[in-house]
Amino acid sequence: MATATAHTSGHPVGYWSRRDDGRLQCDVCPRECALADGQRGLCFVRAHHGDTLVLTTYGRSSGFCVDPIEKKPLNHFLPGSPILSFGTAGCNLTCKFCQNHDISKSREMDTLMDRAMPETIARAALTAGCRSVAFTYNDTVIFMEYAIDTAKACHAVGVKAVAVTAGYMKAAARRDFYALMDAANIDLKGFTQDFYRKLCTGELDAVLDTIRYVKHETSCWVELTTLLIPGQNDDPEELKRLSDWVAREAGPETPIHFFRFSSRLQDDRYSANAARDPVSRLRDRDGGRPAQRVLRQYP
Ligand code: SF4
Structure with a gap:
Protein backbone atom coordinates (compact mmCIF):
# COMPACT_ATOMS: atom_id res chain seq x y z
CA MET A 1 0.00 0.00 0.00
CA THR A 56 13.57 9.30 6.06
CA THR A 57 13.89 9.49 9.85
CA TYR A 58 17.37 8.01 10.29
CA GLY A 59 19.24 10.08 12.87
CA ARG A 60 16.20 12.16 13.76
CA SER A 61 14.20 11.90 16.96
CA SER A 62 10.87 13.25 18.17
CA GLY A 63 12.39 13.68 21.61
CA PHE A 64 14.47 12.17 24.41
CA CYS A 65 13.55 11.45 27.99
CA VAL A 66 15.07 9.63 30.95
CA ASP A 67 12.39 7.29 32.32
CA PRO A 68 12.24 4.61 34.97
CA ILE A 69 12.53 1.35 33.02
CA GLU A 70 9.27 0.19 34.61
CA LYS A 71 7.51 2.85 32.51
CA LYS A 72 8.31 1.02 29.24
CA PRO A 73 6.96 -1.23 30.92
CA LEU A 74 9.65 -3.72 31.89
CA ASN A 75 9.55 -5.00 35.44
CA HIS A 76 12.14 -7.76 35.22
CA PHE A 77 14.96 -6.24 33.14
CA LEU A 78 17.43 -3.99 34.98
CA PRO A 79 14.71 -3.16 37.55
CA GLY A 80 14.94 0.18 39.27
CA SER A 81 17.25 1.65 36.64
CA PRO A 82 16.78 4.75 34.46
CA ILE A 83 16.49 4.28 30.71
CA LEU A 84 17.09 6.81 27.92
CA SER A 85 13.94 6.78 25.76
CA PHE A 86 13.55 8.10 22.26
CA GLY A 87 11.38 7.63 19.19
CA THR A 88 10.93 9.02 15.72
CA ALA A 89 7.60 9.46 13.89
CA GLY A 90 5.08 7.30 12.03
CA CYS A 91 3.73 3.80 12.60
CA ASN A 92 2.94 0.68 10.58
CA LEU A 93 -0.39 0.11 12.35
CA THR A 94 -3.40 2.43 12.40
CA CYS A 95 -4.82 1.79 15.88
CA LYS A 96 -7.91 3.89 16.51
CA PHE A 97 -7.06 3.88 20.22
CA CYS A 98 -3.47 5.13 19.83
CA GLN A 99 -2.19 6.89 22.95
CA ASN A 100 0.63 8.62 21.02
CA HIS A 101 -1.32 10.06 18.08
CA ASP A 102 0.83 13.15 17.71
CA ILE A 103 3.92 11.03 17.07
CA SER A 104 2.57 7.90 15.40
CA LYS A 105 0.37 9.79 12.93
CA SER A 106 2.75 12.66 12.38
CA ARG A 107 3.06 13.81 8.79
CA GLU A 108 5.11 16.82 9.84
CA MET A 109 8.78 16.02 9.76
CA ASP A 110 9.26 19.21 11.76
CA THR A 111 7.96 17.13 14.66
CA LEU A 112 11.41 15.61 14.55
CA MET A 113 13.35 18.38 16.17
CA ASP A 114 16.33 16.52 17.54
CA ARG A 115 19.10 15.17 15.36
CA ALA A 116 21.10 12.38 16.96
CA MET A 117 23.32 9.76 15.41
CA PRO A 118 23.70 6.36 17.12
CA GLU A 119 27.03 7.10 18.81
CA THR A 120 25.66 10.37 20.19
CA ILE A 121 22.71 8.53 21.75
CA ALA A 122 24.97 5.89 23.31
CA ARG A 123 27.16 8.61 24.85
CA ALA A 124 24.09 10.50 26.07
CA ALA A 125 22.86 7.36 27.84
CA LEU A 126 26.17 6.99 29.65
CA THR A 127 26.23 10.68 30.59
CA ALA A 128 22.67 10.43 31.97
CA GLY A 129 23.57 7.37 34.05
CA CYS A 130 21.30 5.08 32.00
CA ARG A 131 22.11 1.40 31.65
CA SER A 132 19.83 1.01 28.64
CA VAL A 133 18.27 2.87 25.71
CA ALA A 134 14.64 2.38 24.65
CA PHE A 135 13.27 2.72 21.13
CA THR A 136 9.75 3.77 22.00
CA TYR A 137 6.89 6.31 21.55
CA ASN A 138 6.22 5.09 18.00
CA ASP A 139 6.84 1.60 16.63
CA THR A 140 10.51 0.72 16.48
CA VAL A 141 10.26 -1.64 13.52
CA ILE A 142 9.69 1.11 10.96
CA PHE A 143 13.05 2.70 11.88
CA MET A 144 14.78 -0.62 12.51
CA GLU A 145 18.09 0.30 10.80
CA TYR A 146 18.44 3.38 13.02
CA ALA A 147 17.56 1.27 16.07
CA ILE A 148 20.00 -1.51 15.09
CA ASP A 149 22.88 0.94 14.56
CA THR A 150 22.05 2.60 17.87
CA ALA A 151 21.95 -0.79 19.62
CA LYS A 152 25.42 -1.58 18.24
CA ALA A 153 26.76 1.79 19.43
CA CYS A 154 25.19 1.19 22.84
CA HIS A 155 26.64 -2.31 23.15
CA ALA A 156 30.09 -0.90 22.35
CA VAL A 157 29.91 1.18 25.55
CA GLY A 158 28.11 -1.39 27.72
CA VAL A 159 24.58 -0.03 27.37
CA LYS A 160 21.63 -2.36 26.66
CA ALA A 161 19.04 -1.92 23.90
CA VAL A 162 15.28 -2.14 24.52
CA ALA A 163 12.49 -2.24 21.92
CA VAL A 164 8.91 -1.16 22.60
CA THR A 165 6.88 -2.47 19.69
CA ALA A 166 3.67 -3.99 18.40
CA GLY A 167 5.65 -6.87 16.91
CA TYR A 168 4.17 -6.49 13.43
CA MET A 169 7.12 -7.70 11.32
CA LYS A 170 8.11 -10.14 8.62
CA ALA A 171 10.52 -12.99 9.36
CA ALA A 172 13.83 -11.75 7.89
CA ALA A 173 13.54 -8.26 9.34
CA ARG A 174 12.44 -9.73 12.67
CA ARG A 175 15.48 -12.04 12.83
CA ASP A 176 17.99 -9.23 12.20
CA PHE A 177 16.22 -6.78 14.51
CA TYR A 178 15.90 -9.02 17.57
CA ALA A 179 19.48 -10.26 17.22
CA LEU A 180 20.47 -6.82 18.57
CA MET A 181 17.76 -6.27 21.19
CA ASP A 182 18.41 -7.17 24.83
CA ALA A 183 14.81 -6.74 25.96
CA ALA A 184 11.45 -5.93 24.42
CA ASN A 185 7.97 -5.05 25.47
CA ILE A 186 5.64 -6.32 22.75
CA ASP A 187 2.02 -5.23 22.51
CA LEU A 188 -0.53 -8.01 22.34
CA LYS A 189 -3.35 -5.61 21.60
CA GLY A 190 -6.18 -8.10 21.68
CA PHE A 191 -6.81 -11.72 21.00
CA THR A 192 -9.16 -11.78 18.03
CA GLN A 193 -8.44 -11.32 14.37
CA ASP A 194 -11.51 -9.11 14.23
CA PHE A 195 -10.00 -6.67 16.76
CA TYR A 196 -6.70 -6.41 14.90
CA ARG A 197 -8.38 -5.98 11.50
CA LYS A 198 -11.06 -3.47 12.52
CA LEU A 199 -9.15 -1.34 14.99
CA CYS A 200 -5.51 -1.68 13.86
CA THR A 201 -5.71 -2.84 10.21
CA GLY A 202 -3.24 -5.56 11.16
CA GLU A 203 -3.12 -9.32 11.58
CA LEU A 204 -3.06 -11.06 14.96
CA ASP A 205 -1.16 -14.10 13.66
CA ALA A 206 1.87 -12.02 12.64
CA VAL A 207 2.13 -10.64 16.17
CA LEU A 208 1.81 -14.09 17.73
CA ASP A 209 4.57 -15.34 15.39
CA THR A 210 6.84 -12.52 16.62
CA ILE A 211 6.21 -13.32 20.29
CA ARG A 212 6.88 -17.03 19.73
CA TYR A 213 10.02 -16.25 17.72
CA VAL A 214 11.53 -13.84 20.20
CA LYS A 215 10.79 -16.10 23.15
CA HIS A 216 12.15 -19.30 21.64
CA GLU A 217 14.76 -18.25 19.07
CA THR A 218 16.53 -15.31 20.72
CA SER A 219 18.06 -14.30 24.04
CA CYS A 220 15.95 -11.13 24.20
CA TRP A 221 13.94 -10.74 27.43
CA VAL A 222 10.23 -10.30 26.66
CA GLU A 223 7.33 -8.71 28.52
CA LEU A 224 3.90 -8.13 26.98
CA THR A 225 1.35 -5.33 27.20
CA THR A 226 -2.40 -5.31 26.58
CA LEU A 227 -4.40 -2.07 26.68
CA LEU A 228 -7.89 -2.95 27.89
CA ILE A 229 -10.58 -1.08 25.95
CA PRO A 230 -14.09 -1.53 27.34
CA GLY A 231 -16.27 -3.45 24.93
CA GLN A 232 -13.46 -4.04 22.42
CA ASN A 233 -10.97 -6.51 23.87
CA ASP A 234 -11.85 -6.98 27.55
CA ASP A 235 -14.26 -9.89 27.35
CA PRO A 236 -13.27 -12.25 30.20
CA GLU A 237 -13.28 -15.27 27.88
CA GLU A 238 -11.03 -13.48 25.40
CA LEU A 239 -8.62 -12.49 28.17
CA LYS A 240 -8.57 -16.07 29.44
CA ARG A 241 -7.72 -17.33 25.96
CA LEU A 242 -5.01 -14.65 25.66
CA SER A 243 -3.51 -15.57 29.02
CA ASP A 244 -3.67 -19.29 28.27
CA TRP A 245 -1.90 -18.70 24.95
CA VAL A 246 0.86 -16.69 26.62
CA ALA A 247 1.40 -19.33 29.30
CA ARG A 248 1.42 -22.13 26.73
CA GLU A 249 3.35 -20.53 23.84
CA ALA A 250 5.57 -17.94 25.53
CA GLY A 251 5.87 -19.59 28.93
CA PRO A 252 4.33 -18.87 32.34
CA GLU A 253 7.34 -16.72 33.27
CA THR A 254 6.35 -14.13 30.65
CA PRO A 255 4.88 -11.02 32.35
CA ILE A 256 1.77 -9.35 30.89
CA HIS A 257 1.02 -5.73 31.77
CA PHE A 258 -2.65 -4.76 31.54
CA PHE A 259 -3.32 -1.05 31.06
CA ARG A 260 -6.55 0.88 31.34
CA PHE A 261 -7.61 2.82 28.25
CA SER A 262 -8.04 6.59 28.51
CA SER A 263 -9.70 8.62 25.77
CA ARG A 264 -8.00 11.71 27.23
CA LEU A 265 -4.83 10.56 25.56
CA GLN A 266 -6.48 10.84 22.14
CA ASP A 267 -5.24 14.02 20.53
CA ASP A 268 -7.86 16.70 19.85
CA ARG A 269 -6.41 17.49 16.43
CA TYR A 270 -8.03 14.26 15.27
CA SER A 271 -11.55 15.41 16.15
CA ALA A 272 -12.42 15.73 12.46
CA ASN A 273 -11.50 12.10 12.00
CA ALA A 274 -13.56 11.18 15.05
CA ALA A 275 -16.62 12.90 13.59
CA ARG A 276 -16.20 10.98 10.36
CA ASP A 277 -15.63 7.68 12.10
CA PRO A 278 -17.39 7.34 15.47
CA VAL A 279 -15.15 4.45 16.51
CA SER A 280 -12.03 6.57 16.04
CA ARG A 281 -10.57 7.72 19.38
CA LEU A 282 -13.17 5.57 21.16
CA ARG A 283 -14.17 8.59 23.23
CA ASP A 284 -17.16 6.81 24.74
CA ARG A 285 -15.20 3.91 26.17
CA ASP A 286 -13.97 5.17 29.50
CA GLY A 287 -15.89 8.28 30.50
CA GLY A 288 -12.74 10.36 30.00
CA ARG A 289 -10.96 9.03 33.07
CA PRO A 290 -7.21 9.63 33.30
CA ALA A 291 -4.89 6.82 32.27
CA GLN A 292 -3.88 4.44 35.03
CA ARG A 293 -2.13 1.14 35.20
CA VAL A 294 -4.49 -1.66 36.13
CA LEU A 295 -2.13 -3.88 38.03
CA ARG A 296 0.68 -1.66 39.20
CA GLN A 297 1.34 2.05 39.40
CA TYR A 298 4.94 3.28 39.15
CA PRO A 299 6.66 3.75 41.52
S1 SF4 B 1 7.36 -0.85 7.35
FE1 SF4 B 1 5.35 -1.71 6.80
S2 SF4 B 1 4.04 0.12 6.61
FE2 SF4 B 1 6.18 0.85 6.46
S3 SF4 B 1 6.66 0.86 4.26
FE3 SF4 B 1 7.33 -1.11 5.11
S4 SF4 B 1 5.59 -2.51 4.70
FE4 SF4 B 1 4.80 -0.39 4.54
Missing part, protein backbone atom coordinates in the same frame (compact mmCIF):
# COMPACT_ATOMS: atom_id res chain seq x y z
CA ALA A 2 1.40 3.38 -0.94
CA THR A 3 -0.07 6.35 0.84
CA ALA A 4 1.78 9.50 -0.03
CA THR A 5 4.12 11.22 -2.39
CA ALA A 6 6.49 13.64 -0.70
CA HIS A 7 10.12 14.55 -0.26
CA THR A 8 11.73 11.15 0.14
CA SER A 9 15.48 11.51 0.62
CA GLY A 10 16.98 9.59 3.49
CA HIS A 11 19.21 6.74 4.62
CA PRO A 12 19.31 3.78 2.16
CA VAL A 13 17.87 0.65 3.76
CA GLY A 14 17.35 -3.04 3.02
CA TYR A 15 14.37 -5.36 3.35
CA TRP A 16 12.77 -4.69 0.00
CA SER A 17 12.22 -6.51 -3.27
CA ARG A 18 11.46 -5.34 -6.79
CA ARG A 19 8.09 -6.10 -8.31
CA ASP A 20 7.57 -6.80 -12.01
CA ASP A 21 5.96 -3.40 -12.50
CA GLY A 22 9.07 -1.62 -11.20
CA ARG A 23 7.68 -0.69 -7.82
CA LEU A 24 9.75 -1.59 -4.76
CA GLN A 25 8.03 -3.69 -2.11
CA CYS A 26 8.99 -3.02 1.50
CA ASP A 27 9.46 -6.30 3.35
CA VAL A 28 9.77 -5.02 6.91
CA CYS A 29 6.16 -5.68 7.87
CA PRO A 30 3.25 -7.73 6.52
CA ARG A 31 1.74 -4.72 4.77
CA GLU A 32 4.30 -5.14 1.98
CA CYS A 33 3.78 -1.59 0.69
CA ALA A 34 4.54 -1.43 -3.05
CA LEU A 35 6.03 1.97 -3.77
CA ALA A 36 6.62 3.86 -7.00
CA ASP A 37 9.52 6.30 -7.01
CA GLY A 38 8.69 9.19 -4.67
CA GLN A 39 6.07 7.34 -2.65
CA ARG A 40 6.10 6.59 1.05
CA GLY A 41 4.66 3.54 2.76
CA LEU A 42 1.77 3.57 5.18
CA CYS A 43 4.24 4.19 8.02
CA PHE A 44 5.24 7.39 6.17
CA VAL A 45 8.94 7.03 6.98
CA ARG A 46 10.09 4.32 4.54
CA ALA A 47 10.09 5.60 0.97
CA HIS A 48 11.10 4.74 -2.58
CA HIS A 49 13.82 7.18 -3.60
CA GLY A 50 15.69 6.62 -6.85
CA ASP A 51 16.61 2.96 -7.08
CA THR A 52 16.28 2.01 -3.43
CA LEU A 53 14.16 2.36 -0.33
CA VAL A 54 15.24 4.93 2.21
CA LEU A 55 14.46 5.61 5.86
